[in-house]
Each structure stands twice: as structure tokens, then as C-alpha cells.
Amino acid sequence: MEQTRKGYRLLQDLLVVVTTLVLLLTLWHIVAITFKKPYLPSPVLVTLKFYELLSTGFLLENILITLKRVVIALSLALILGLSSGLLASRTRIGNGILRPVILATYPIPHITLIPVLLWILGVEWSKIAIITIITYYPIALSTMEWAIRTPREYEDLVKSMGGSRLHLLTYVVIPYIIPGLLTGLRISVSTAYAIVFIAESFVLTGGLGALIEESWHRLDYPAVYAYVLILSALGVISYVIVWILEKAYTIRLS
Amino acid sequence: MKLVIDSLEFKYRSGDTPVFKSFSYIFEGPQLHVILGSNGVGKTTLLKLIAGVLEPIKGSITLDGKPLTRGDIAYIPQDNELLPWLTVYMNVELPLRIKGVNGDERRSRVLEALKTMGVLGYASRYPKSLSGGERKRVALARALASYSKIILLDEPTANLDPRSREMLWSYLKSLAKDKLVIVVTHEVSEALREGGLIHVLAGRPARIVDVFEGGESAWSRLGKVIDYYKIYW
Numbered sequence: 001m002e003q004t005r006k007g008y009r010l011l012q013d014l015l016v017v018v019t020t021l022v023l024l025l026t027l028w029h030i031v032a033i034t035f036k037k038p039y040l041p042s043p044v045l046v047t048l049k050f051y052e053l054l055s056t057g058f059l060l061e062n063i064l065i066t067l068k069r070v071v072i073a074l075s076l077a078l079i080l081g082l083s084s085g086l087l088a089s090r091t092r093i094g095n096g097i098l099r100p101v102i103l104a105t106y107p108i109p110h111i112t113l114i115p116v117l118l119w120i121l122g123v124e125w126s127k128i129a130i131i132t133i134i135t136y137y138p139i140a141l142s143t144m145e146w147a148i149r150t151p152r153e154y155e156d157l158v159k160s161m162g163g164s165r166l167h168l169l170t171y172v173v174i175p176y177i178i179p180g181l182l183t184g185l186r187i188s189v190s191t192a193y194a195i196v197f198i199a200e201s202f203v204l205t206g207g208l209g210a211l212i213e214e215s216w217h218r219l220d221y222p223a224v225y226a227y228v229l230i231l232s233a234l235g236v237i238s239y240v241i242v243w244i245l246e247k248a249y250t251i252r253l254s
Numbered sequence: 255m256k257l258v259i260d261s262l263e264f265k266y267r268s269g270d271t272p273v274f275k276s277f278s279y280i281f282e283g284p285q286l287h288v289i290l291g292s293n294g295v296g297k298t299t300l301l302k303l304i305a306g307v308l309e310p311i312k313g314s315i316t317l318d319g320k321p322l323t324r325g326d327i328a329y330i331p332q333d334n335e336l337l338p339w340l341t342v343y344m345n346v347e348l349p350l351r352i353k354g355v356n357g358d359e360r361r362s363r364v365l366e367a368l369k370t371m372g373v374l375g376y377a378s379r380y381p382k383s384l385s386g387g388e389r390k391r392v393a394l395a396r397a398l399a400s401y402s403k404i405i406l407l408d409e410p411t412a413n414l415d416p417r418s419r420e421m422l423w424s425y426l427k428s429l430a431k432d433k434l435v436i437v438v439t440h441e442v443s444e445a446l447r448e449g450g451l452i453h454v455l456a457g458r459p460a461r462i463v464d465v466f467e468g469g470e471s472a473w474s475r476l477g478k479v480i481d482y483y484k485i486y487w
Contacts, residue, residue: 153334160305160329161349161400171348175339252380253338 041222046229049222059211063230066200066207070192070238073131077188081136082181085143090173102140110134111195114202127199127207134195135188142184146177182246189242193235208234255283255318255403255434257304262313264303273299275459277313283404283434286427286450288468290442292483296460297438298332301406304436305329317403325353328397332408335393336381342392343368343377349400367399368392371425387418394425397433404434411444423448442479446472456482 025043032042041049053059087094088102110133117126154172163171200209208231215223259279265272273296281287291297302308304315305327315322328349336345346367350360368374371391381389390410397405407426411419429435430450439445445452449468456463463482466475 151334153331154337156302156305156307157329157331157334157337158348158352160307160327161352162323162325163352167352171337171340175337178339252382254382 038219039221041225045222046225050226050229053223053226059230062206062208062211063234066196066209066231067234069128069199069207070131070196070234073128073196074135074185074188074192076128076132077135077139078185080132081139081184081188082143085140086147086169086173088140089144089147090169099144102137102144106137106141111198114199118203123203123205127196127202130199131192131195135192138187138191139181139184142180143177146180147173150176179246179250182242182249186239186242186246189238190235193231193238197231257281257283257404257434258316258319259304260314260316262303262315263311264299264308265311272311272459274303274310274313277459277461279453279462281434281436284430284432285434286430287434287436288445288448288450288452289436289438289455290445290452290479291438291440291455291460293440295455295457297440297455298408300455300460301329301408301436301438304404305406325349325401326403328400328402328405330390330393330397330405330407330410332410332412336389336396338381341378341380342373342384345381345392346396346399349396349402353401363399364395367395370398371395385418387414387422390414390418390422391425394422394429398429402433404436405429407435407437409439410437411439411441419444442476442483446476446479454479454482 029042029044032040032045084094084098084102088099089095111130113133114126114130117129120126121129150173154176155168158168158171161167196207197209197212200207201213204210204213208227212224212227212231215221215227257280259277259281262274262277263272264274289297289300299308303310304322306322307329317326336342337348340348343364346364347360350363355363365374365377368377371394373388373391373395376384376388376392381392384392394405410426411422414422426435426437427448427450435450437450446468449472452464452466452468452472453462454464455461464475464479466472
């Protein structure tokens with residue numbers, strides 16, 4: 001009963017999403033054929049372009065380059081964000097030194113660091129580094145905030161069993177902060193795809209960002225749209241994956 | 255088994271009247287002890303001090319002459335007695351894991367304890383899907399599986415229906431046959447009815463003002479116990 005109702009609701013939600021997408025595409029098509037501007041190709045043209053690009057194999061290659069950069073950067077951000085967030089909230093030294101540093105460097109417009117990173121790290125790693133830096137903050141901040149709020153009673157329980165600091169971390173703090181961590185990661189994931197475009201369009205060494213930049217200069221508008229849509233789709237898919245993980249974890253606990 | 259509390263002193267904030275000052279007491283076991291007292295008198299504080307969750311300013315707590323090691327005690331707080339992100343099985347297993355007990359022994363002890371407390375069927379469920387009474391029984395199973403000699407329970411029957419209360423008390427009495435069980439409650443009638451050795455905690459700084467056996471004969475004390483609540487608070 002409960003199961004069928006949930007299934008029905010999911011179907012309804014899906015229907016809303018599909019209808020909205022169809023409506024948007026129709027609207028796009030109407031606007032495109034009405035105004036007939038080169039910078040606004042119709043979705044039909046973009047789709048045709050997409051198939052043309054897909055058949056070359058070179059599109060897939062560049063998608064993989066972009067994905068690789070995003071995955072490496074997000075993994076680094078996750079490791080650094082989680083560990084520094086825990087240190088900043090769970091140790092006295094971290095709380096005294098690391099926490100103010102994280103909070104003070106957060107509002108800096110990090111994207112402006114690209115030229116500096118380029119000198120220091122070279123072309124490839126500067127791209128990864130800028131994504132890492134920007135996606136690091138949501139993860140570190142949510143880890144910090146959640147770790148501070150860890151309920152005392154759960155810590156007391158593990159302490160009364162003779163648990164060490166490591167036990168507290170593995171059995172209480174980390175399981176408690178996972179929902180917050182995933183929320184931070186969800187924000188980071190969608191940001192990562194925005195940043196990867198900027199990073200890849202700076203010095204063109206492959207990836208969807210470079211392709212967008214290149215097609216733009218060639219005035220190949222259908223290609224620009226096709227690449228932008230692919231990049232967006234990657235963003236949406238990654239976002240949904242993290243969102244599902246988040247839901248799956250919290251459902252168990254409530 | 256002798257749990258000796260010697261000249262304990264504790265306060266939450268400096269400047270406050272201490273909750274305990276020169277508090278000395280002995281709990282002997284195996285036995286069911288019930289600490290009665292009004293809200294805020296220091297019952298939970300006393301349990302947390304024994305459990306090692308709070309540190310006293312002064313004084314010591316020893317078991318048979320030796321300082322308490324944390325694994326000696328199973329502490330069951332009033333709420334949040336289980337970790338919500340672990341299954342029932344993993345919750346019961348936790349103290350054994352912390353102690354470093356090996357896999358086979360751990361498994362057999364956990365299963366045995368779950369069976370004794372009648373919660374074996376819930377092994378793979380998460381605490382949120384259990385009723386209050388079931389959660390308490392799982393917490394008791396955890397106490398039973400661990401090697402602890404002392405079990406501390408804070409208001410274990412709060413928010414339980416009458417049937418679950420009765421069941422819980424019978425489990426507590428059977429556990430008290432070979433462990434030192436200390437239950438803290440403010441519910442006078444329940445404590446008097448269910449028995450065990452009743453200690454009345456009152457005053458600030460708190461002290462034990464009366465000790466008597468619970469059960470049928472204790473009903474004559476009802477008026478007096480209620481007076482303790484009024485006088486000392």
C-alpha cells in the first residue's frame with residue numbers, strides 16, 4: 001500500500017519533469033524559428049549537431065577528459081574538506097588555527113587564482129586545483145558545522161564503553177555528519193561543472209569547456225549549445241546521484 | 255561485588271552549590287538498586303559520574319578496591335540509548351568491538367544476548383523502527399553481551415506503556431541475579447511496587463536520606479518518601 005503510493009508519487013514527479021522539459025523545448029523551438037538568429041539555433045539543429053559530433057568519437061574523448069578532471073578534483077576536495085573540517089571542529093589546535101583560516105579564506109573570489117595556479121602548477125593541474133579549491137569549501141564548512149553539533153549523548157554512550165577518540169570518530173562523529181557531508185558534496189558537485197568550464201576555457205587543452213570556447217570562436221552555435229547541454233546533463237546526473245545517496249542514508253535513520 | 259563511592263564532589267559551573275559534596279556511598283551486588291529522587295536532585299549526574307561520562311572534581315569511585323575501568327560499566331541513558339546509524343545487531347556488538355573481542359566470540363555473545371532479551375528478530379533493523387520498550391530491551395541486550403559487571407539505567411521506563419514497563423522490570427530483576435544493576439527514577443509508586451533496594455536521594459548537595467527494601471511492605475513508606483521530595487527540594 002505504502003509502496004504503491006510512493007511509486008505513484010514518483011511517477012507523478014517524473015511526469016512533471018518530462019512535461020516541463022517538453023514544454024521548454026517547444027518554447028525554444030518556437031522562439032528559434034520566429035527570430036531566426038544564428039546565435040539561437042533550434043533544438044532540432046542542435047540535436048542534429050549532437051549526432052554529428054557523437055559519430056566522430058572525439059566528443060566522447062573530451063567528455064572523459066572533463067569527467068576525469070571533475071572526479072579527481074572532487075575526490076581531493078572531499079578528502080581535504082572532510083579531514084580539515086574534522087580537525088577544525090574536533091581538536092583544540094584545529095579550532096584555534098584551522099577554523100579561522102577556513103572561515104577567513106572562504107569569501108575570497110577563488111576563481112581569480114587561476115593565473116597564479118597556472119604558474120605554480122602548470123596547465124593540467126591548475127585546472128584541477130581551481131575546481132578543488134572552490135568545491136572544498138562547501139564540504140569543509142558543512143563538515144565543520146555538523147561535527148560541532150554532534151549530540152553529546154551519543155558521544156557519552158561510546159565513552160562509557162571505553163571508546164577512544166578514534167572510536168568516537170568512526171562510530172559517532174562520521175556517521176552523524178554524513179547527511180551534512182552529502183549536502184556539501186551536492187553543492188560542490190554542481191559548482192564543479194560550472195568551474196570546469198572556466199578552467200578549461202583558460203588554456204585550451206581539451207575537455208568540454210575547451211570545445212565550447214573553440215566553437216564559440218568559430219561561430220558554430222549549434223555546437224556550443226550541444227556542448228553546453230552535455231555539460232549541464234553531466235552536472236544534473238552527478239547531482240541526482242549524490243541526492244539519491246543522501247536520501248538513502250537519511251531514510252534508514254528516520 | 256562492591257561499588258564504593260568515596261568523598262565525591264561535583265558541580266556543573268563554578269560558583270554553583272555543588273550537586274555532590276563529600277558524597278560517600280556503597281552499592282553492593284549482585285542486586286537491584288533503585289535510586290529515587292525528585293527531578294533535578296542529581297540522579298542522572300550520579301549515574302554519569304559512575305559511568306565515567308562526567309569527571310568529579312574530587313573523590314573516587316572503585317569496584318572491589320580497584321579503580322573503575324570504563325568497560326566495567328554498561329550505561330543506558332534515558333533517551334538515545336542506541337546509535338541510530340547502526341543496526342540492532344551492530345549496536346549490541348559495539349562494546350565488544352571496542353574491547354577488541356574476537357569475531358566468533360563476539361557473534362555468539364551478541365546472538366545469545368539478543369535471544370535472552372527477546373529481540374533476536376530485530377537484529378537487522380535500525381533503532382528508529384523499534385518501539386521505546388524494544389529499544390530498551392536492545393540496550394539491555396547490549397549490557398548483557400558486554401562483559402560489564404554494573405548496569406546503570408536512567409529512567410528506563412519513561413514513555414513506556416504499562417506492559418512494556420512490567421516486562422522491563424522483570425528483565426532487570428533477572429539481570430540483577432549476577433550483576434549490580436542501578437536504576438534511577440522519580441516515579442515513586444513504580445519503584446515501591448517493583449522492589450529492589452531503594453535509596454532516596456535528596457537535598458543540595460545531594461545525599462541518600464533513606465534506604466529500604468521495595469515490594470509490598472514498602473507501601474507504608476509512601477507518605478514518608480513524598481515528604482522527602484518536599485522537604486529537601
